Amino acid sequence: MGRFGLLPLLVLPAVAVNLLTFLWPMLNLAGLSFREGMPGGGIGTDFTMATWRDLLADEFYLEILLRSVGVSLTITGFALLAGYPLAFFVHRSDARWRNLLVVACISPLLISAVVRTYGWLVILGDRGFAPSLLRGIGIDPPRLVFNMTGVIIGLVEILMPYMILSLLAGFGKLNQTLEEAAASLGAPPLTVFWRIVLPLTLPGILLGCLLTFVLTISSFITPKLLGGGRVLLLATEIYDNAIVTLNWPLAAALSLIALGVFGAAMVVYGRIARAAERAIA
Amino acid sequence: MAAEAAPPHLELHGLEKRFGATRAVQALSLSVGKGELIGLLGPSGCGKTTTLRMIGGLMPATDGRIIVAGRDVTALPPHRRDMGIVFQNYALFPHMDVAQNLSFGLEMRKIPADERQQRVQRALAMVRLEAFAARKPRELSGGQQQRVALARALVIEPSILLLDEPLSNLDANLREEMRNEIRDIQQRLGITAVFVTHDQAEALAICDRIAVMRAGVLEQLGTPFEIYERPANEFVAGFVGRVNRAAGHRGADGRLLLGDVVLQGTGHAGAGPVTIMIRPHRIRLTDTPPEGIGWNSATGTVTRRTFVGDLLSIEVALGPASLLVEQHTFAGAVVAGPGDAVRLAWRAEDTLVFPASPAGVFPAPPAGVFPA
Ligand SMILES: Nc1ncnc2c1ncn2[C@@H]1O[C@H](COP(=O)(O)OP(=O)(O)O)[C@@H](O)[C@H]1O
Ligand SMILES: [Mg+2]
Numbered sequence: 101m102g103r104f105g106l107l108p109l110l111v112l113p114a115v116a117v118n119l120l121t122f123l124w125p126m127l128n129l130a131g132l133s134f135r136e137g138m139p140g141g142g143i144g145t146d147f148t149m150a151t152w153r154d155l156l157a158d159e160f161y162l163e164i165l166l167r168s169v170g171v172s173l174t175i176t177g178f179a180l181l182a183g184y185p186l187a188f189f190v191h192r193s194d195a196r197w198r199n200l201l202v203v204a205c206i207s208p209l210l211i212s213a214v215v216r217t218y219g220w221l222v223i224l225g226d227r228g229f230a231p232s233l234l235r236g237i238g239i240d241p242p243r244l245v246f247n248m249t250g251v252i253i254g255l256v257e258i259l260m261p262y263m264i265l266s267l268l269a270g271f272g273k274l275n276q277t278l279e280e281a282a283a284s285l286g287a288p289p290l291t292v293f294w295r296i297v298l299p300l301t302l303p304g305i306l307l308g309c310l311l312t313f314v315l316t317i318s319s320f321i322t323p324k325l326l327g328g329g330r331v332l333l334l335a336t337e338i339y340d341n342a343i344v345t346l347n348w349p350l351a352a353a354l355s356l357i358a359l360g361v362f363g364a365a366m367v368v369y370g371r372i373a374r375a376a377e378r379a380i381a
Numbered sequence: 382m383a384a385e386a387a388p389p390h391l392e393l394h395g396l397e398k399r400f401g402a403t404r405a406v407q408a409l410s411l412s413v414g415k416g417e418l419i420g421l422l423g424p425s426g427c428g429k430t431t432t433l434r435m436i437g438g439l440m441p442a443t444d445g446r447i448i449v450a451g452r453d454v455t456a457l458p459p460h461r462r463d464m465g466i467v468f469q470n471y472a473l474f475p476h477m478d479v480a481q482n483l484s485f486g487l488e489m490r491k492i493p494a495d496e497r498q499q500r501v502q503r504a505l506a507m508v509r510l511e512a513f514a515a516r517k518p519r520e521l522s523g524g525q526q527q528r529v530a531l532a533r534a535l536v537i538e539p540s541i542l543l544l545d546e547p548l549s550n551l552d553a554n555l556r557e558e559m560r561n562e563i564r565d566i567q568q569r570l571g572i573t574a575v576f577v578t579h580d581q582a583e584a585l586a587i588c589d590r591i592a593v594m595r596a597g598v599l600e601q602l603g604t605p606f607e608i609y610e611r612p613a614n615e616f617v618a619g620f621v622g623r624v625n626r627a628a629g630h631r632g633a634d635g636r637l638l639l640g641d642v643v644l645q646g647t648g649h650a651g652a653g654p655v656t657i658m659i660r661p662h663r664i665r666l667t668d669t670p671p672e673g674i675g676w677n678s679a680t681g682t683v684t685r686r687t688f689v690g691d692l693l694s695i696e697v698a699l700g701p702a703s704l705l706v707e708q709h710t711f712a713g714a715v716v717a718g719p720g721d722a723v724r725l726a727w728r729a730e731d732t733l734v735f736p737a738s739p740a741g742v743f744p745a746p747p748a749g750v751f752p753a
Binding site for chain 1: 437438439458459460461462463464465466468470472473474475476485486489490533534537
């Protein structure tokens with residue numbers, strides 16, 4: 101048993117659950133992508149490379165992949181920009197208010213993303229609150245729903261709680277005395293931010309970005325509804341093939357590609373986080 | 382002392398800080414000479430840190446002015462005050478190594494890289510940490526971190542050095558070594574410094590002058606000698622050093638009485654109830670008390686004797702009062718034990734007389750000796 105004794109036994113339940121609910125379906129999915137798809141959702145029994153060959157040859161899917169990554173990065177960036185000041189404010193507030201504010205920040209999670217998406221449809225729709233507000237101040241409103249703009253607005257709001265929680269978790273290293281020390285050494289506020297606050301909060305930033313990115317890539321309801329079927333992404337394409345056109349092998353192959361994107365995101369995150377850890381801790 | 386004669390480098394005029402109804406610092410006026418090391422001494426919560434933070438610009442003053450070298454800096458933000466601050470918890474930047482920590486302030490001053498490096502090297506040499514330039518703060522001991530913090534505040538050659546209880550996180554031996562090191566460096570550089578501490582021994586040991594504070598109010602400003610030998614009031618006498626405290630009375634004829642013993646004292650001369658304070662080590666046990674003017678003597682009974690190695694402390698009942706007497710021990714000394722009658726003698730100038738404080742105003746221990 102070595103120096104850990106019976107400790108490894110503690111992870112057994114988690115390993116078992118993961119084998120059963122993640123690895124096994126994934127292997128099935130991989131197998132599925134090498135079968136022939138029949139009209140009406142049927143699945144052939146013979147091994148075939150046809151799905152992968154078509155997929156890799158079709159530029160449409162490359163386009164979708166790149167668009168998905170691009171949109172996810174954009175949404176992650178906006179969520180960070182919007183979430184950072186908020187998280188900073190919450191972190192700095194009086195202990196009395198902090199818990200309340202944290203709860204307020206994550207309370208949107210109590211409402212399902214579907215409901216919130218419909219909420220955004222109402223707010224952003226042609227006769228909704230946002231366009232009338234813009235008209236009120238004399239701006240001819242651009243279309244805010246059934247396009248990329250709507251998808252970005254909706255997902256940024258829906259995923260921001262995760263970003264804020266990650267940021268708050270990473271703000272632990274922050275200490276106001278450090279900022280005061282920097283100021284006393286002659287650093288104006290903006291320099292204090294760049295040289296002290298930002299480096300010390302980098303781990304939280306990286307974690308929040310990873311989480312938001314992965315969640316964006318895998319969301320399909322919000323892009324479908326707010327995109328009005330016009331914003332084609334990896335996740336929506338998987339959904340369409342699995343549920344609408346019933347091309348299961350293609351859906352399976354696209355899912356594996358999505359998994360590959362997650363893997364790549366993890367690797368990139370790991371690299372940056374380790375480099376940051378070395379530089380900071 | 383010499384420092385007092387120097388032109389004021391730092392002046393506080395009616396400095397005041399209120400937190401809601403709390404007056405953390407009240408109408409504080411002080412003037413610190415160039416190159417002087419001034420101590421802010423007082424019990425926890427008396428407003429020392431608040432005062433220091435206002436001087437450093439980390440906290441706005443509610444009222445009053447702060448003048449440095451004739452220039453009003455009250456409204457300046459901290460990054461434009463040119464003050465080096467050493468924080469109680471050091472506040473070293475955890476993501477920078479020692480050299481980068483030191484270099485930070487120089488970068489802010491746009492010092493060219495090669496000069497920066499030289500000055501960092503010199504500062505590291507000053508605190509004897511040349512070998513640690515590439516270490517991260519967490520790889521240093523408390524004393525080393527303390528020295529880095531000091532070097533970081535000094536490398537920018539600030540006009541004033543502010544230290545907030547810089548030694549309180551160190552263990553006793555290191556504390557004494559570091560306080561002398563701070564004093565040496567401060568004198569060598571001739572830098573004006575404000576040193577906050579609640580440790581009276583620390584303040585007495587290294588400060589040119591000490592400002593004793595209580596509850597936001599400056600109680601006394603003076604040299605360590607003045608503070609210790611001529612405390613302005615009961616609080617200062619009790620806070621700085623150990624002291625016996627006994628209730629006495631001064632008659633209309635000027636006679637000072639402790640119980641029925643007539644004493645000569647110094648200080649408050651008004652008639653009425655008084656508090657008499659005598660430091661334990663200034664009282665002698667002797668069979669042949671010195672006679673005449675300038676000396677007090679009395680006979681009492683030993684109630685307790687405690688041997689603490691280098692000191693022998695003997696409690697003596699003297700009428701209604703109980704006096705603690707401290708004697709340095711030496712081999713072969715014959716000393717009285719409990720129940721023995723002894724004669725005590727001490728100087729008139731060591732008999733500090735203050736008006737008796739109204740009950741409740743002065744939170745004093747019930748009787749006997751103040752804790753040091
Ligand atoms: N930010 C603050 N808000 C409210 N009260 C404070 C604050 N800072 C200090 N005080 C109060 O001011 C008084 C002086 O505090 P401080 O200057 O820290 O004392 P010291 O450093 O002498 O121990 C204390 O009563 C403290 O509770
Ligand atoms: Mg303090």
